[in-house]
Amino acid sequence: MIELNAVSGAFALLSSDINAWLYLLPGLVIGLVFGAMPGISITMAMAFALPATLYMDFLPAIIFLTAIYTGAGFGGSVPAVLMGIPGTSSAVATTFDGYPMARKGEHNQALGVALASSVFGCLVSYLLLFFLIAPVSSVVLKLGPLEMFAVAVWGMLLLGSLAGRHMSRGLLAGVFGVLLGTIGMNTAGFIRGTMGVPWLLDGIPQIPAMMGLLAASQLIGLINTTYLIEDEGSRKISFSKILSGLKTAFVYPTIILRGSVIGVVIGAIPGVGSSISNLLSYSETKRNAPDGDTFGQGNPKGVIAAESANSSSEGGAMATMLALGIPGGGATAILLAAFAMHNIVGGPSFIANNKDIVYALIFSNFAQAILLLFVGLGFVYVASYVVRVPLRFLIPSVLVVSTFGAYAIEGSASGPITLWIFSVLGWAMVRYGYPVAAAVVGLLLGSLLEGNLLRTNQISGGDFISYGLERPWALLIFALMIGSIIMQALSKRKKLKQAAENSESRSASEAS
Amino acid sequence: MSTKPGRRVVWGHLLLLTVIVGVVIAYLLDARGVSTRVNNLLLVQPAAILALILAALVLPGLFPQRGSAEEDELPKETPADLMRIFALIGALAFLAFSLETIGFDIATFIFMVVALAICGERRWWVNLLFSALFTVFLIYGYGTITPFPFPLTIL
Amino acid sequence: MNSKFSRRNVLKVAGGGVAMAALGMPSILRAQGSFPDRPINIVVPFDTGGYNDRLARAFAPFLQEALGQPLTIINRGGAGALLGHTFFLQQPDDGYTILCTSAAPYIPLNMLTQNAEFTLEDFYMVNLPSQDYTLLATSADSDIQSIDDVITRLKEDPTSLSVGLQPASADLVNFSILCEANDIDFEATRMVTYDGGGPARNATAGGVVDIGLVGGEGFLPLAEQIRPLLTFDSRQRDNWEGAIVTDVLGAETDFVVGSQRGWGLHGSMQESNPEAFQILVQAIETASKNPAAIEALTTQQLATDWYGPEESNQMLARTAAVMEQYIDLLQGQ
Incomplete structure (x- = not known):
């Protein structure tokens, strides 16, 4: 599958213009900084860099833009870990364990783990891209609504594990989230629940709502605390602890690999991408981990799962873009525009005729991933000083930043107003034992669920079963899902049995 | 005063649950008002009904026994x-x-x-x-x- | 060798900087008080990355040159351009805010289906260079070979084919016209609704739906994966094979053109600020005819053709009139 001619052509291309590599570092830094600002999306960062690439040659232009892409992908994890703010939907699952780790004083390790998983996920995804670009692209277009519905249901399984102690409250939060996620114009053109507010036609603004539920609500609740990390001794910024976090990530190669495969595959599906893949990876990892119960309380495995999946989605999205010439999301749309500026049009013929460029792209992304490790270390080190800022400064500052971000992403006061409503709702939910994360998952998946269920109904004329039998991929996804649940149930029973035996033998030994 | 431990009402939780149930019912009614076609209600109606059932299951949590573990969980800000x-x-x-x-x-x-x-x-x-x-x-x-x-x- | 490359790059970067500075320069040279004497905003009622956004950003340097003032692009996406159109009209009609939008179908759709509080006359289209059209296509490996196949099958059994399209779209209207002309029970057809052109095209190319009706320009990158069957225009477009609607349904047939995208001003400007109005119309014309602009936009697959205000406004009005006939269909339900 790899053509050596093209590979050597790629190396020739990459070494032809050594100066092109000068754009790597600024690209990564711009990406990191933009990505770390809540509400500034990867697309926005790239859209602003696009005009600057007009005057560059093709190679530096693409290196610059993809470096921003890679940098911004990780940048979003920094506020997710340090403050529980998911600046993008792809960092939602990172907040689940990253933020609790930070609160426990393990912010250094958490950031190190996140960085290593991102770098590794990015590398793996481009490696997979190298081999899988052709097969992935032939499958992507054939994915119908039933397959997408299966993916969405898979994501919904996460609700079960997010529910916490009160199952009914957890499920209620999730279903409530789903309902809120379907507000606005649905895929068949019906307009519900907008109360006549024009901006609700597109649904509740997702990112402001998420920031409100997950972050602002927490901050409001922290008002009577003096520091993010209560123990003063744990507030240290320690380079060696960041490094030990890096190492932690590599202790769990299966989690990273699973995350990366999920990331690439889901990332390749246009319009779904990294916002879902991090949830799926988190959910699968939690279900398969022996210590799944400690997820959500600061288990580094949760961070690894989320970060390896969201960073590897980039590779998947690139596969679709290169193979089919269609953008899976905003970021790849910008890349395609940059391609077009240099008279290069994506699509099947592009790959066939420009294998050297494809491989050059892949290789330059390897380089980006490795450089990200070093740039990211410095960035993370500086950013982690946030934990030393007293909360009386941090709370107002972060609330304002979130508000600005909410405005930036929506372009009107609808963002800040949504943020406010959902931060009050989130605060009340946390207060009375409802898992806000479940509501966020529902909100994210609501329209995906509804749209694809609807299309399945339309396409099958209501006859789901005979249509389902014609869709082997959907059946495969459902089978995998059921298999995974059964495996979990079995291992749980085994564990319970073991625990029972242990306690029996212990009580027996105690008695003796 | 009775010595039997009574139940107390968690007013804040009651308010939150009322808001959630209110939003769900209002949304369902609005959606049904727009159209009762399958293409409109396929997910919304079952989900709304499920939400109402779940809300009913949550209800007992609003009235914990005095002195129970559940009461201890309640937030205690001044x-x-x-x-x-x-x-x-x-x-x-x-x-x-x-x-x-x-x-x-x-x-x-x-x-x-x-x-x-x-x-x-x-x-x-x-x-x-x-x-x-x-x-x-x-x-x-x-x-x-x-x-x-x-x-x-x-x- | 390295140094040679680096010098060239430095020069390039410097050149870019100078070019950018030069674009801003004429503002200083111009006499104060005459329009425009401060930066002008371009409202794009869509998010970054879409066609209008790319058009605005690619065209802006040349329009900037013609106007002698820097331009700021403001993205106000959402609700099918309703938010952006409303925002644009709320700005003063002094010429310091101009619009780059898909006038059709969105302005008529806003009015017909979203109770927008504006009318067509509130907008004045200076030029609508991009004229999209509905393309009916099927997957390249489908057994449907021609539009006749489609019509025959649907006549026999309207549920025999699944049809991918967007709700409340020009494509939907065109499909209903096709059905009506061939005595196909439109209501009984198996329509599958998608949230955007992209997903509908992917579904068509992947064979998820049997046929799809979507804007034709967006199909270009997928050309190898689809088989074009029918173009809803009176002439062949983008070298698509397959039939042309006026040949299939007769020269007199109704059909709705797809997106008409380009540049607009406040309709009220003609009376309130005639001078600024003239300057803007002229600047857009100059920039549209600028060979450098034509070259730059063509390489990005963006349209620059100059139709002029008269034709542009007529085209929009025509589209709006046809769409109004199908108001029930567009409102759905």
Whole structure:
């Protein structure tokens, strides 16, 4: 599958213009900084860099833009870990364990783990891209609504594990989230629940709502605390602890690999991408981990799962873009525009005729991933000083930043107003034992669920079963899902049995 | 007074559940008002009904036994702490609703000053200085990268 | 060798900088007081990355040159351009805010299906260079070979084919016209609704739906994966094979053109600020005819053709009139 001619052509291309590599570092830094600002999306960062690439040659232009892409992908994890703010939907699952780790004083390790998983996920995804670009692209277009519905249901399984102690409250939060996620114009053109507010036609603004539920609500609740990390001794910024976090990530190669495969595959599906893949990876990892119960309380495995999946989605999205010439999301749309500026049009013929460029792209992304490790270390080190800022400064500052971000992403006061409503709702939910994360998952998946269920109904004329039998991929996804649940149930029973035996033998030994 | 441990009412939780149930019912009625076609209600109607059933299951949690474990779980802020939380929520509401009308610069500055005070910064000069610097920093920082200008009054 | 490359790059970067500075320069040279004497905003009622956004950003340097003032692009996406159109009209009609939008179908759709509080006359289209059209296509490996196949099968059994399209779209209207002309029970057809052109095209190319009706320009990158069957225009477009609607349904047939995208001003400007109005119309014309602009936009697959205000406004009005006839269909339900 790899053509050596093209590979050597790629190396020739990459070494032809050594100066092109000068754009790597600024690209990564711009990406990191933009990505770390809540509400500034990867697309926005790239859209602003696009005009600057007009005057560059093709190679530096693409290196610059993809470096921003890679940098911004990780940048979003920094506020997710340090403050529980998911600046993008792809960092939602990172907040689940990253933020609790930070609160426990393990912010250094958490950031190190996140960085290593991102770098590794990015590398793996481009490696997979190298081999899988052709097969992935032939499958992507054939994915119908039933397959997408299966993916969405898979994501919904996460609700079960997010529910916490009160199952009914957890499920209620999730279903409530789903309902809120379907507000606005649905895929068949019906307009519900907008109360006549024009901006609700597109649904509740997702990112402001998420920031409100997950972050602002927490901050409001922290008002009577003096520091993010209560123990003063744990507030240290320690380079060696960041490094030990890096190492932690590599202790769990299966989690990273699973995350990366999920990331690439889901990332390749246009319009779904990294916002879902991090949830799926988190959910699968939690279900398969022996210590799944400690997820959500600061288990580094949760961070690894989320970060390896969201960073590897980039590779998947690139596969679709290169193979089919269609953008899976905003970021790849910008890349395609940059391609077009240099008279290069994506699509099947592009790959066939420009294998050297494809491989050059892949290789330059390897380089980006490795450089990200070093740039990211410095960035993370500086950013982690946030934990030393007293909360009386941090709370107002972060609330304002979130508000600005909410405005930036929506372009009107609808963002800040949504943020406010959902931060009050989130605060009340946390207060009375409802898992806000479940509501966020529902909100994210609501329209995906509804749209694809609807299309399945339309396409099958209501006859789901005979249509389902014609869709082997959907059946495969459902089978995998059921298999995974059964495996979990079995291992749980085994564990319970073991625990029972242990306690029996212990009580027996105690008695003796 | 009876010696039997009674049940208490968690008013805040009751309010939250009322809001959730209210929103679900209002949404379902609105959706049904738009159209009762399958293409409109396929997911919304079953999900809404499921939400109402779940809400019913949550109901007993609103009235925990006195002295039970569930009662111990309830948040225990002092009234003063709660007042500060509500004050902060109020300040955030002011920020969200006034940004566009009085300008980002003024709204942000006022919010920062008030929120810093609520959060416990007692030195007025530190408060004013930090608020002013942070406001300027944010407006120019975000202003340069967002694809539209922020409405401003002074800056 | 390295140094040679680096010098060239430095020069390039410097050149870019100078070019950018030069674009801003004429503002200083111009006399104060005459329009425009401050930066002008371009409202794009869509998010970054879409066609209008790319058009605005690619065209802006040349329009900037013609106007002698820098341009700021403001993205106000959402609700099918309703939010952006409303925002644009709320700005003063002094010429310091101009619009780059898909006038059709969105302005008529806003009015017909979203109770927008504006009318067509509130907008004045200076030029609508991009004229999209509905393309009916099927997957390249489908057994459907021609539009006749489609019509025959649907006549026999309207549920025999699944049809991918967007609700409340020009494509939907065109499909209903096709059905009506061939005595196909439109209501009984198996329509599958997608949230955007992209997903509908992917579904068509992947064979998820049997046929799809979507804007034709967006199909270009997928050309190898689809088989074009029918173009809803009176002439062949983008070298698509397959039939042309006026040949299939007769020269007199109704059909709705797809997106008409380009540049608009406040309709009220003609009376309130005639001078600024003239300057803007002229500047857009100059920039549209600028060979450098034509070259730059063509390489990005963006349209620059100059139709002029008269034709552009007529085209929009025509589209709006046809769409109004199908108001029930567009409102759905």
